[in-house]
Amino acid sequence: MRNRREILKVTGMLMGAGLSGSLSQNVTAGLVPTDKPARSVFDARSSKMVAILAELIIPKTDTPGAIEAGAPAFIKMMVADWFNDGERKIFFDGLTALDDFCKAQYQKSFLTCDEAQRIAALKDAEKFAATYKSAGPMFDFSQKYVDSNTPFFTKLKELTVLGYFTSEVGAKQALSYNPMPMRYEGDYDFEKVGREWSW
Amino acid sequence: MQTAYDFDVIVVGSGITGGWAAKELTEKGLKVLMLERGKPLEHGKDYVTEHMEPWKIPFGGKPLRELYASDYPIQSTSYAFDETTRHFWNNDRDNPYVFDENKPFHWLRAGVVGGKSLLWGRQVYRWSDLDFEANKKDGHGSDWPIRYKDLKDWYSYVEKTIGVSGQSENLPHLPDSEFQPPMQMNVVEKAVKQRIEATYKERKMTIGRVANLTEPLGARGACHYCGVCQRGCSVGAYFSSHSCTLPAAQKTGNLTLRANSVVEGLDYDPATKRIAAVRVIDALTKEKSRITARMVFLCASTVGSVQILLNSKSESFPNGLANGSGTLGRYMMDHTDSVSAIGITAEFPNKYYYGIRPNGIYIPRFRNLRGRDTDASFERGYGMQGLSMPLEWKAMAMQTPGFGADFKKALQQPKMWLMALVSFGECLPYKDNRVLLDDKLVDRYGIPQVRFDIEYRDNEQRMQADATQQAVDMLKAAKMSFVLPIGKGGPPGSAIHEMGGARMGRDPRESVLNAHNQAHDIPNLFVTDGSSMASSSCVNPSLTFMALTARAADYAVTQLRAGKIV
Numbered sequence: 001m002r003n004r005r006e007i008l009k010v011t012g013m014l015m016g017a018g019l020s021g022s023l024s025q026n027v028t029a030g031l032v033p034t035d036k037p038a039r040s041v042f043d044a045r046s047s048k049m050v051a052i053l054a055e056l057i058i059p060k061t062d063t064p065g066a067i068e069a070g071a072p073a074f075i076k077m078m079v080a081d082w083f084n085d086g087e088r089k090i091f092f093d094g095l096t097a098l099d100d101f102c103k104a105q106y107q108k109s110f111l112t113c114d115e116a117q118r119i120a121a122l123k124d125a126e127k128f129a130a131t132y133k134s135a136g137p138m139f140d141f142s143q144k145y146v147d148s149n150t151p152f153f154t155k156l157k158e159l160t161v162l163g164y165f166t167s168e169v170g171a172k173q174a175l176s177y178n179p180m181p182m183r184y185e186g187d188y189d190f191e192k193v194g195r196e197w198s199w
Numbered sequence: 200m201q202t203a204y205d206f207d208v209i210v211v212g213s214g215i216t217g218g219w220a221a222k223e224l225t226e227k228g229l230k231v232l233m234l235e236r237g238k239p240l241e242h243g244k245d246y247v248t249e250h251m252e253p254w255k256i257p258f259g260g261k262p263l264r265e266l267y268a269s270d271y272p273i274q275s276t277s278y279a280f281d282e283t284t285r286h287f288w289n290n291d292r293d294n295p296y297v298f299d300e301n302k303p304f305h306w307l308r309a310g311v312v313g314g315k316s317l318l319w320g321r322q323v324y325r326w327s328d329l330d331f332e333a334n335k336k337d338g339h340g341s342d343w344p345i346r347y348k349d350l351k352d353w354y355s356y357v358e359k360t361i362g363v364s365g366q367s368e369n370l371p372h373l374p375d376s377e378f379q380p381p382m383q384m385n386v387v388e389k390a391v392k393q394r395i396e397a398t399y400k401e402r403k404m405t406i407g408r409v410a411n412l413t414e415p416l417g418a419r420g421a422c423h424y425c426g427v428c429q430r431g432c433s434v435g436a437y438f439s440s441h442s443c444t445l446p447a448a449q450k451t452g453n454l455t456l457r458a459n460s461v462v463e464g465l466d467y468d469p470a471t472k473r474i475a476a477v478r479v480i481d482a483l484t485k486e487k488s489r490i491t492a493r494m495v496f497l498c499a500s501t502v503g504s505v506q507i508l509l510n511s512k513s514e515s516f517p518n519g520l521a522n523g524s525g526t527l528g529r530y531m532m533d534h535t536d537s538v539s540a541i542g543i544t545a546e547f548p549n550k551y552y553y554g555i556r557p558n559g560i561y562i563p564r565f566r567n568l569r570g571r572d573t574d575a576s577f578e579r580g581y582g583m584q585g586l587s588m589p590l591e592w593k594a595m596a597m598q599t600p601g602f603g604a605d606f607k608k609a610l611q612q613p614k615m616w617l618m619a620l621v622s623f624g625e626c627l628p629y630k631d632n633r634v635l636l637d638d639k640l641v642d643r644y645g646i647p648q649v650r651f652d653i654e655y656r657d658n659e660q661r662m663q664a665d666a667t668q669q670a671v672d673m674l675k676a677a678k679m680s681f682v683l684p685i686g687k688g689g690p691p692g693s694a695i696h697e698m699g700g701a702r703m704g705r706d707p708r709e710s711v712l713n714a715h716n717q718a719h720d721i722p723n724l725f726v727t728d729g730s731s732m733a734s735s736s737c738v739n740p741s742l743t744f745m746a747l748t749a750r751a752a753d754y755a756v757t758q759l760r761a762g763k764i765v
Contacts, residue, residue, distance in 0.1 A: 056602060056603065057602040057603070057606070058602075058606075058607045059603055059604055059607065061604045061607060061608070074259065077258075078258060078259070078261070081258075082258050082261060084264075119603075122602065126600075126601075126602070130600075144262055144275070146261075146262070146264065154597070157596070157597065157602065158596070158597060161592065161596040161597075161610070162259040162260075162261075163259060165253075165592050165593075165610070166253040166254055166256070166259050166260070167253075167254050168252070168254045171252075171253055171254065174607070174611060175592070175611065179250060179252070179425055180250075180423050180425055181423065181424045181425065181553060181554035181555065182423050182424065182554070183424060183553065183554050184382055184383060184422075184424045184552070184553065184554035184555075184556045185383065185552065185553040185554065186382075186383035186384050186385035186386065186388070186389070186552055186556070187383070187385065187386050187389075187550065188550065188551045188552050188553040189549060189550065189551070190548075190549050190550060190551040190612065190613075191549065192551075192553075193551060193553075195611045195612070196589075196591045196592060196610070196611055196612060196613060197555075197591075198253060199253075199426055199555055
């Protein structure tokens with residue numbers, strides 16, 4: 001079947017027990033809750049930086065921003081529990097690089113800079129990230145292709161977006177959440193919903 | 200002669216064909232034991248991720264890389280595999296198999312009752328005589344012992360039972376099914392259809408024919424368009440053993456279903472020239488048992504059934520049960536499966552969709568319909584599936600530069616739609632594409648591991664190249680921009696349409712089964728899954744598997760009652 005999952009996976013485009021016991025037991029045992037990291041690799045400084053950075057990427061507008069949606073906790077969980085050592089190093093080196101930029105430009109740490117300065121630092125990280133050419137597919141939304149070597153800014157942006165738009169706040173307020181549509185219409189005016197579906 | 204049996208029929212496998220065999224045979228009054236190697240699964244109750252909200256999916260849906268690499272390296276390659284479906288899938292580490300590293304085969308399997316009928320893509324298409332006559336006409340493989348007329352009424356029967364939605368197109372080489380109302384195309388697909396058909400007068404683009412209900416059918420409800428079929432559907436809106444055939448079988452009171460039951464082999468009795476018993480290994484305790492029945496229906500999946508037959512050697516059948524011909528395990532096929540081309544359009548900025556359609560579009564085969572096209576470098580043909588969808592936040596976030604309020608806003612409304620055409624190509628039956636039993640390695644039950652020796656060859660590669668070029672041309676004719684050929688598909692197995700190995704044929708010296716899926720010379724053995732296929736067509740095969748099964752069950756019971764089986 002050609003549902004969108006298969007198309008997306010096959011085109012390389014999607015942003016992607018045990019023998020005993022009952023099936024339900026096996027399943028629920030295998031699913032990992034995402035509300036808190038199994039281990040903590042963030043200290044107060046890096047934790048604050050993640051929150052500020054996430055909110056810079058997806059700020060509060062007419063809809064909640066990254067902080068209100070819980071994206072910082074998601075980002076920290078992913079860095080702590082999903083990243084491998086190499087990816088974690090890139091991430092934390094990236095935070096350090098932001099501090100280095102701010103110290104060089106403003107003689108202050110990232111956390112003591114004002115918003116305009118922080119934005120300049122993040123733009124610098126973005127500029128650096130733009131020089132990296134991934135070997136992977138152009139759009140990757142199957143979530144199966146993982147390029148471990150993407151730069152810090154790329155990792156940060158991707159995790160922020162993923163954490164935000166899959167959060168309950170993000171899905172229901174920045175997107176349109178309709179898990180049980182009950183019908184399919186192929187010709188539907190966008191203005192009737194106004195925001196992309198969350199799925 | 201044995202007169203007492205444990206059961207009338209043992210059905211091996213609970214998937215697409217096993218469920219059908221059980222339903223038909225129990226409804227005709229026979230006591231059926233269904234043996235499934237996988238774990239038990241209860242319809243509804245065990246669909247534990249069915250409506251899992253995005254914020255509850257572990258790691259935002261990202262793959263559990265270490266676990267997938269260690270336990271599911273092959274299964275995780277499937278589009279249908281992720282954290283919300285992993286519990287239905289077979290564990291590779293627990294169930295190894297063998298292939299040469301330069302001839303990989305992706306053997307994709309479920310690990311639960313219902314088999315791949317839980318996970319399948321649900322596209323259903325009939326064969327026509329273009330397909331049934333192909334072997335005879337071009338000499339590849341051996342002639343099918345049946346034609347479309349033998350299966351036509353069985354297709355109707357199956358379709359009315361499972362529920363198929365689609366659009367009648369009256370194409371001789373792609374017969375219409377018994378259809379529930381078709382799903383809609385979206386605005387881009389409609390434009391693409393109109394433009395392709397205007398440019399290529401003999402081509403057609405239709406809505407997919409899919410085993411999702413657009414109207415209620417019996418106790419099953421119509422599709423809710425929530426887009427997560429593979430997680431399990433407690434409404435029963437798509438066909439699976441769980442939604443349809445198992446409940447029907449259970450209703451008769453004649454079905455005994457045993458999960459965690461691995462069939463090691465079948466015992467042949469040379470005195471009666473019949474299968475005397477099925478040898479079973481309990482998956483949990485490893486305890487062995489022998490169960491007797493008047494008849495056996497092997498519906499263990501293409502490779503599963505072939506493995507069982509190969510592992511059932513005896514003095515009478517030193518090369519595997521029912522393998523007098525030497526063709527058991529040979530002439531294996533899988534469709535080539537590749538994204539042919541994609542394109543983009545920004546033509547419909549204010550349009551969107553409502554609901555997630557569990558279906559795509561279909562372009563029926565247009566190549567080599569009347570012998571070889573003058574410009575075709577290959578035999579036979581391919582069909583194209585595909586769809587259009589807007590590029591939403593998941594696709595666009597990392598392609599959209601910047602960050603902040605404008606970035607966020609840009610991700611909330613799509614500006615472009617993607618159109619993709621994907622081809623399934625017919626694979627020729629080659630004698631040397633085969634499965635065997637490894638002579639050293641055994642699985643955790645002591646059963647020899649399956650060794651695959653299968654590759655795509657010239658005809659498949661030339662066909663794929665043509666499909667890619669045609670798709671590019673069609674998308675350009677459809678006024679798509681940035682049309683990109685892709686063309687490279689996965690290795691054999693990745694289409695999950697593996698077929699062959701125990702082919703039907705007219706001549707017992709060249710085939711394993713007769714025109715009724717009955718083993719030549721073993722009247723009480725029927726094999727009705729994909730292993731029975733003598734060629735592969737280019738259409739999704741499950742509907743044909745189901746029709747063959749229903750027909751074989753009918754024949755088997757008639758023969759049984761006429762005293763011809765035992």
